[in-house]
Amino acid sequence: MPTIKDVALKAGVSVTTVSRVLNNRGYLSEKLKKKVLQAMDELNYRPNELARSLSRSRSNIIGLIIPSVAHPFFGELTGYIEEHAYRNGCKLLLCNSRQDKHKELEYIDMLRASRVDGIIMGSHTLEVEAYQQMNLPLVTFDRQISPGIPYVCSDNYQGGVLATTLLIEKGCRQLAHIGGHPGLNILSGLRFEAFAATAGAHNIPYTLLHTDHNSFDVEAYERLLAQLFHEQPGTDGIFAGSDIIAAYALKACREHGRRVPEDMRIVGYDGIALRSMLGPALSTIRQPIEAMGKLAVELIIRQIHGGPVSPQYVLPVELEEGATT
Amino acid sequence: MPTIKDVALKAGVSVTTVSRVLNNRGYLSEKLKKKVLQAMDELNYRPNELARSLSRSRSNIIGLIIPSVAHPFFGELTGYIEEHAYRNGCKLLLCNSRQDKHKELEYIDMLRASRVDGIIMGSHTLEVEAYQQMNLPLVTFDRQISPGIPYVCSDNYQGGVLATTLLIEKGCRQLAHIGGHPGLNILSGLRFEAFAATAGAHNIPYTLLHTDHNSFDVEAYERLLAQLFHEQPGTDGIFAGSDIIAAYALKACREHGRRVPEDMRIVGYDGIALRSMLGPALSTIRQPIEAMGKLAVELIIRQIHGGPVSPQYVLPVELEEGATT
DNA sequence: TTGTACGCGTTATCAC
């Protein structure tokens, strides 16, 4: 691979001049510029980003830690994050934590060692201090760490209200919520807080079911659903914590002979693109996934440039009614 | 951030010594080793991977170019690739090409500039020369470039035979295949070659439908399905090019009042984990997705070490019968 | 307007 030296030699100038045309810095005659550009072209020269990064102590790499890209929501989100990172001249280093504290810690370490310019945390299983200590631009999804670390989320509470209200308006008399484990300041917990509050306000009885770990565990969902049908057979409305869970609820209904929406109404959360492949159109609370991904990237970049960021960014959700309510 | 110099200073040794304990190279007394390790610990020192990479001209980064992580198959595959890259001490740089030649070229350029140790190509829209010219460990999925560039794929032909045979054995009299565009030496084209050959051998009439671009285009699938129902109403068996397409076929059947499997039998391809969220269990040809991801990483690493690699790696598929046949 | 020389943090090649 040719280096800047080779280019300088071929163009008959110094490396400084080459570096200048590379970065459009300082004044330089058109003539030399042409010559240098031509030399670059002939050698098919590409500046070594490693050396560049080392020299400017800036890598243009953003780290992304999520539970798993295989989960449709995170897959979609990751796609948007990558797209917008790319548009801003940044590369994306992908890390799947599987919601494992140990793995997450190792990934953070690795990312710091790799001198990434910032980290977008879609998975955050550690204690607050772990994030505060590392002196790096950070953004989280759905988790509040400290005022200095901005978080991006959809309006979880409003989403919970919308979903629950819809179920009640449709005539549901006994509700259930199924979701992941609500711990660690996870803001998605607001969804079922809103659910409980709204149901309570209407004097509608409800059940709360959640998995142990906040991971993507199909079997856990199926177990919870079986449990629900068994222990609360009167349930006629489900607010699912994600569209995936809603899909399994739909499937469970079919297997248990419950008609949707006649016997059971279902509302999901997320609004993933894949929901369109389900049989009936799923009613759901749509998060602005692309906007969230884009914003996360922008917040990292803004922090890199020392720009101001707010502690929180709550994006609006939208109720999308389908055929399951 | 502390550097190796700071550690050396604190431990009262030279940077060479620190580097030695860092890499377990050469002989060094236990005493100094302890001291250095302690200094590292106290400073919370992490070696700068950028400098390391520059010095050894080896970054331990693998580039991955795929159409889109948002597509379930690639999302799942990416998850496995990341996992195995990580296990081998490599990081993963993610690139979504959207099957865009221009973007793919830019990504390749960027990855080369970033001095990645190799590239796994899940998307490959360029001409053969483009890949041959770059002197870098490469692995492709489902595309044959040249003997020096190994490719990983499932046994597409066998998969096509299994799927088609199943449909015929179940009594289908008129078949259809729906898939992506078969061009550019894409080996997945073998699926419908096998389909056509098998159907032909049994004197079963069939239709071939495929999208223009090999991308993940929901609307195109729905359009093709509508077209199929309209133009070939007698079709009673569909071999879909992916589980996603199969899911839309299933949905279309429901919308057109066709019962599955009574009126229409459907077989998918891929065996993505998400298929379990569909209503009825989908019959499909299961690719060993994890094995494919793992193998791709290993092949890159083997090439880095100058190890021998075969030109092709065809992994076995498995017919999984569900409720749609 | 252009070139020299040094620094970025590590590794590797020599000496001691």
Place this chain on the structure above:
DNA sequence: GTGATAACGCGTACAA
């Protein structure tokens, strides 16, 4: 066993 010192490829004061 341990320590200077020159690469690795590039950016950038500073000098010319």
